[in-house]
Amino acid sequence: MDMFDDVQTAAVDNGVNVEALISAREALTEAPEAARFRWRSTCTWVNGTHSRSTVEEYFGLGADQKHRTEFTFDADHPELFASEDNGATPVEFVLVGLGACLTAGIAAVAQHRKIQLRSVTATIEGGMDLQGILGIDNEVRNGFDGIKVSFKVDADATPEEIRALVAQSQKRSAVFDVVTNPTNVTVEVN
Amino acid sequence: MDMFDDVQTAAVDNGVNVEALISAREALTEAPEAARFRWRSTCTWVNGTHSRSTVEEYFGLGADQKHRTEFTFDADHPELFASEDNGATPVEFVLVGLGACLTAGIAAVAQHRKIQLRSVTATIEGGMDLQGILGIDNEVRNGFDGIKVSFKVDADATPEEIRALVAQSQKRSAVFDVVTNPTNVTVEVN
Numbered sequence: 001m002d003m004f005d006d007v008q009t010a011a012v013d014n015g016v017n018v019e020a021l022i023s024a025r026e027a028l029t030e031a032p033e034a035a036r037f038r039w040r041s042t043c044t045w046v047n048g049t050h051s052r053s054t055v056e057e058y059f060g061l062g063a064d065q066k067h068r069t070e071f072t073f074d075a076d077h078p079e080l081f082a083s084e085d086n087g088a089t090p091v092e093f094v095l096v097g098l099g100a101c102l103t104a105g106i107a108a109v110a111q112h113r114k115i116q117l118r119s120v121t122a123t124i125e126g127g128m129d130l131q132g133i134l135g136i137d138n139e140v141r142n143g144f145d146g147i148k149v150s151f152k153v154d155a156d157a158t159p160e161e162i163r164a165l166v167a168q169s170q171k172r173s174a175v176f177d178v179v180t181n182p183t184n185v186t187v188e189v190n
Numbered sequence: 191m192d193m194f195d196d197v198q199t200a201a202v203d204n205g206v207n208v209e210a211l212i213s214a215r216e217a218l219t220e221a222p223e224a225a226r227f228r229w230r231s232t233c234t235w236v237n238g239t240h241s242r243s244t245v246e247e248y249f250g251l252g253a254d255q256k257h258r259t260e261f262t263f264d265a266d267h268p269e270l271f272a273s274e275d276n277g278a279t280p281v282e283f284v285l286v287g288l289g290a291c292l293t294a295g296i297a298a299v300a301q302h303r304k305i306q307l308r309s310v311t312a313t314i315e316g317g318m319d320l321q322g323i324l325g326i327d328n329e330v331r332n333g334f335d336g337i338k339v340s341f342k343v344d345a346d347a348t349p350e351e352i353r354a355l356v357a358q359s360q361k362r363s364a365v366f367d368v369v370t371n372p373t374n375v376t377v378e379v380n
Contacts (some may be wrong), residue, residue: 015238020272025324032327035320039282039334043289045310048205051293053286055278060270060320067268068275071282075290078257080250082210085258088245090294090365092229092261093287096243099233100265101280102377103241120235126373130225130250133362134215137222143367144229147375163379170377172323175280177333183316183369185337187292187360189353 016111034061049077050086091126091144097175099124102149105169115161118154125149147179206301224251239267240276281316281334287365289314292339295359305351308344315339337369 028035037060043053056070074087088096099122110117126147132140153162170176218225227250233243246260264277278286289312300307316337322330343352360366 015240017238017272021324024271025326028320028324029326032319032321035324035326037318037320039279039285039316039318041282041285041289041314043286043293043312043314045293045297045307047297048207049294049297050205051290051310053289055282055286058268058282065268065270067278071278073263073278073286073290075286075294077294078248078255080255081214082207087290088257088261088263089229090287090291091368092231092245092248093283093290094365094368095229095231096233096245096263096265097280097283097287098375099231099243100241100263100277100283103233103235104239104265104267104280107235107237107239117235122233124231124233126229128227128229128364129222130218130227131222132367133364134211134218134225135362136215136219136225141367141371142362142364143371144364144373147373149375149377151377151379153379159379166377166379172325172332174318174323174332174334175284176375176377177322177331178281178284178369179373180375181331181333182371183334183337185288185339185366185370187339187341187356187366189341189343189349189356 012111012114012116014107014111014117016108018108018111021108036060046074046086049081049083051075091128094175094179095124095126095147098147098173098179099149101173101175102151102166102169105173106151106153106165109165109168109172110155110157113161113165115165116156118156119152120154121152123150202301202304202306204297204301204307206298208298208301211298226250236264236276239271239273241265281318284365284369285314285316285337288337288363288369289339291363291365292341292356292359295363296341296343296355299355299358299362300345300347303351303355305355306346308346309342310344311342313340 076086077083126144266276267273316334
C-alpha cells in the first residue's frame with residue numbers, strides 16, 4: 001500500500017464497518033443456518049383505527065436477540081378519514097422502510113467502494129387510488145399503483161459512480177424486494 | 191327500529207366513524223379523481239446505516255394535505271451487524287405497517303358489522319435468510335421468505351364471526367396487498 005492509498009482509505013468514513021460485514025459474510029457462508037433471521041413486531045389495537053406497535057426481539061445467528069431498546073410506533077388514519085391522526089398511516093410505514101433500506105445500502109456500498117458521502121436525502125412517494133380499499137371498484141388494487149423514489153446524493157464521486165451506488169443498493173435491498181416482488185403472508189386467528 | 195336494535199346499536203363503539211366512511215365512499219364514487227392519493231416520506235441519511243425519515247404531507251381529494259403533526263422515524267441496523275441500533279430496521283417498519291393496517295381494518299369492519307371489540311393484538315413475524323442481502327447465494331431473495339400474522343381478538347362475537355372479520359380486513363388491506371403483490375418502484379438520482 002503506497003501513501004496515496006493510505007491517505008485515501010483514512011479519509012473515507014461513512015460510519016459503516018465494512019470489515020465487520022465482510023467477516024459476517026464469510027462466517028455465514030460457512031454456517032448458513034445462522035443466516036436464518038426472523039423479524040418481529042407486535043401490534044395492539046388502541047381505539048378506532050389507532051394501534052400501537054412495538055419492535056424489540058428478533059431471532060438470528062441461531063438465538064433470540066434484542067434491540068438495545070424497545071421501539072414503539074403509533075399508527076392511525078388521518079382526520080380526512082374521520083380518524084384522529086394519532087400516527088402515520090400503515091402505508092406510510094412501508095415508504096419509511098423503503099427509503100431507510102435504500103439509504104442504509106447506499107452508505108454501506110459507498111464505504112465498500114471508498115466513496116465519501118456528504119449527504120443523502122430521498123423522497124419516497126406512493127400513489128394510491130382509494131377506490132380500491134373503499135370497495136368502489138374491484139379492478140382497482142388496495143395498495144400502491146406505483147412508488148417513485150428520488151435521491152439526492154452529495155459525495156466525492158462522479159454522477160456515474162453515484163448512480164452505480166444507488167443501483168447496487170437497490171439490487172441488495174430487502175424492502176425493495178418485499179415491495180417489488182410477492183411475499184406469502186399467512187394470517188391466523190387464535 | 192325496535193328497542194332491541196336501538197340498544198344493540200348504541201352499545202357498539204369501536205371508535206370508528208363508519209357513517210363518515212360510507213359518506214366518503216359515496217362521494218368518491220361520484221368524483222373518482224378525488225380518490226387519487228399520494229403518500230410521502232422523506233429520508234435523510236444520518237451516519238452509517240442510521241437514517242431519519244419524516245412523514246407529514248400527502249395529497250388527496252385533489253389537494254395537498256397535512257397530518258396534524260410531523261412524524262419522525264429513526265431507522266438503523268442492530269449491533270449484531272456492527273451498527274448502532276438507533277432505530278428499528280427497515281424491514282421491521284414493513285411489519286409494523288402490515289400489523290397496523292390489518293388491525294385498523296378489523297376495527298372498521300367490526301364497527302360496520304356491529305361487533306364490539308374488547309381487545310385485538312397481533313404478532314407479525316417475517317423470516318429472512320441473510321444469504322440474500324449479503325450476496326452469499328444469488329438464489330436466495332433479499333426480502334422475507336414469508337410472513338406469519340397471528341391475531342388474538344376478544345369481541346362480542348362467535349369465533350366464526352371473528353375469523354370473518356379478520357378475513358374481510360385482509361381483503362381490503364392496502365399493506366397486505368403491497369406485500370403479497372408486486373408494485374412497480376422507480377428509483378431516480380437527481
